[in-house]
Amino acid sequence: MSISVKLEAFEGPLDLLLHLIDKNKVNIYDIPIVVITEQYLDYIKQMETKNLEIMSEFLVMAATLVNIKSKMLLPAPETEEEEVVDPRQELVERLLEYKMYKYISEELKDKQMDASRALYKTPSIPQEIADYREDVNVEELLGDLTLARLHDIFKSIVKKQADKIDPIRSKFGKIEKEDVNLTAKFTQVQEYGLKYRRFSFRNLLEAQMSKMEVIVTFLSILELIKIGRIQIEQEGLFDDIIITYLADDIVQMEEASF
């Protein structure tokens, strides 16, 4: 399922999400998270941005979506007192707030249009008056400012600047965008399953090279659960998940509902 969207036409992850919600004509309070997540990932896959910063912003949202998606696939914990919070709630609130500001900015745009039709006059203060410049009383202006205080202010700025330099990131040389192919990963995960039959979820994730690979691997697992090709067990909360590969062959991406 590929969606044709104009690449990089979005201001950010929230903007893209709103577009997808709009496009799918779904209720913002009831986002079909699976569909939207898939389309979202599909979109960022097409993004050819070399700008790591922009890409990472979109990836953070991808992780959020996958997180929500996984929470929704899991059975809700049976608690009596606590009301079960929809995992989508926080995202919905953010989206609504963002949507509100988009609406306001449209209103402001109209206001600016109207206001730009009012014209002003440049000052016409007679030269001899304009030439008059009152003396600023520096001493009064500085008040009880001491040199020590001025130095403190300076030091705090210099310190702040030093803090800004991230010791880890500043050591990075060049970071290149890697291609994580969803179709290939989907097949790869099945190959892994066919080989090991019963394996640890944690080991599988640890074998992944990057965050993007982890995300895509995780998505593949979810998909394989959905189409009944694997089974999972977990002894206790936060224990490792053991995956059993049930099938004897491998399905291609097109056959699955990705």
Add this chain to the structure above:
Amino acid sequence: MEIKLIEAQIEAILFTIGEAVELERIAGAIDHDEETTRKLIHNMMDRYEEEERGIHIIELDGAFQLCTKSEMYETIIKITHIPKKHVLTDVLLETLSIIAYKQPITKLQIEQIRGVKSDHAVNKLVEYNLICELGRMDVPGRPILFGTTEEFLRSFGLQSLDALPIVNPEKVEDFKLEAEEEMQLKLDI
């Protein structure tokens, strides 16, 4: 005819200075207290409207400025070139809306709402003099707090921040209904 004279003085001041003049300064120049001065100016404002003049007085956060009425625009551009104002992109407008409603606000807070880095937008808005630094927030790192300027009010035809368009709860309900209708539409198919 004391009042006539004072009004003439106020008109002359606003005309000469051309920019927004604080009530305080006008009051000082005409030698009256601020309350009286404000009343006088408000009276003048009404008269400018009644008399269907080509110019009027606008109020900007307690300061006053003379400018042409917007209906005059077409005629004026016929004989003089009006320099274009900065065109604000959607990104800038969106960032500006957030700052206008949430001020004082830090860059980080803006970024949390927008979901994207906003350095460029914030810097551009500072450059256009639509926002300015208000000081620093008293938390570790002491981030800069931003707020809107007088130029912002002028550019958007707002008397004060109170005149910002209000998003009432009904509007939010509308968004919801809209979304639901869209949903219904889908179910009907």
Add this chain to the structure above:
Amino acid sequence: MEIKLIEAQIEAILFTIGEAVELERIAGAIDHDEETTRKLIHNMMDRYEEEERGIHIIELDGAFQLCTKSEMYETIIKITHIPKKHVLTDVLLETLSIIAYKQPITKLQIEQIRGVKSDHAVNKLVEYNLICELGRMDVPGRPILFGTTEEFLRSFGLQSLDALPIVNPEKVEDFKLEAEEEMQLKLDI
């Protein structure tokens, strides 16, 4: 009500342009012949006088200009002489401290340290006579170098820059060279 509107248009034109506008141009803008336009303007001139306004229209060799009446002169002088309140805000203090300890420094370098555009702060500090231009840096664009004024030193009871913990006069040249090298480096990239 046609005449009212045309008069408003003429007022708006004269206001916006601020200088003398030839009858011909005004006539063209309001779409009337020159004779009619002249009559209209003369009517307006009479009215401005009758109403004892602060501004009036003057005729200069077939051109017209809006200006304040000469009786208003005293009031205008008064307002321009009303001292404005000067305050050293956090923004100004911060900028001042950077200039004090890093001088000579360009605006760009200040902005790099502060992370925001600082034109406003720099201009204000110059206006307050706390900083001044020291010269220009010898790189493309020849940016202005800023430093503190003698007045600033005097206020702190300092004899010279020597007394500032970091900077001394000999070092100033070094800093300047250093800065120029850095600048050059950047341009080379």
